[in-house]
Structure formats: structure tokens, C-alpha cells
Amino acid sequence: MLYHVTMDVNIPRDLPADERADILAREKAYSRDLQRQGKWRHIWRVAGQYANVSILDVQDNAELHEILSGLPLFPFMEIKVTPLLRHPSAIREDDS
Numbered sequence: 001m002l003y004h005v006t007m008d009v010n011i012p013r014d015l016p017a018d019e020r021a022d023i024l025a026r027e028k029a030y031s032r033d034l035q036r037q038g039k040w041r042h043i044w045r046v047a048g049q050y051a052n053v054s055i056l057d058v059q060d061n062a063e064l065h066e067i068l069s070g071l072p073l074f075p076f077m078e079i080k081v082t083p084l085l086r087h088p089s090a091i092r093e094d095d096s
């Protein structure tokens with residue numbers, strides 16, 4: 001199943017710099033691993049915001065929840081999920 005996910009990040013200003021750097025490094029490794037697995041298909045920065053728009057391709061709601069709640073930045077994110085399905089007018093065969 002495909003999901004459109006928006007992640008707004010809000011890291012507290014008083015978080016120690018070394019802790020912040022550690023979380024960001026783990027976040028990057030975690031998302032890159034999922035991208036390599038094909039589960040995290042797209043990640044885009046939202047211009048002018050500390051936020052991203054992502055497309056995830058996972059088995060079901062339970063797997064999506066497991067992945068999102070495992071994000072190192074999860075405690076500092078507001079996440080919105082929209083389930084997607086193929087549009088009847090879509091012409092790309094390799095994109096569902």
C-alpha cells in the first residue's frame with residue numbers, strides 16, 4: 001500500500017547539541033535504509049519549512065505505524081498520513 005506522509009519536525013531549542021546531532025544521524029541512516037529496501041519511495045523537503053513530504057510503500061497500516069513510530073525524530077514530529085490508491089486515469093504502469 002502507498003501512503004502520502006507529511007512530517008513536520010520541531011526539535012526543542014534546549015536539546016543539547018550532541019543529542020540533536022546523534023538523533024539526526026540516526027534518522028538519516030534509518031530513512032536511507034528504508035529507501036534502499038524500497039519501502040520509503042520518495043522524500044522531499046517542503047520549501048521553507050523543517051518538514052518533508054514522503055511516499056511510503058508498505059504492507060499495511062501496522063507496518064507503516066511500526067516504521068513511523070521507530071523514527072528517531074518521532075517524539076519531535078507531527079505526522080499526517082494519507083492512504084493512496086491508483087487513480088483510474090493514471091497511465092504509468094510501474095507506479096502503483
Ligand SMILES: O=C(O)CC1=CCC(=O)O1
Binds near residue numbers: 007032050052073
Ligand atoms: O529532515 C526531515 O525532514 C526529517 C527526516 C525524516 C527522514 C529523514 O532522513 O529526515
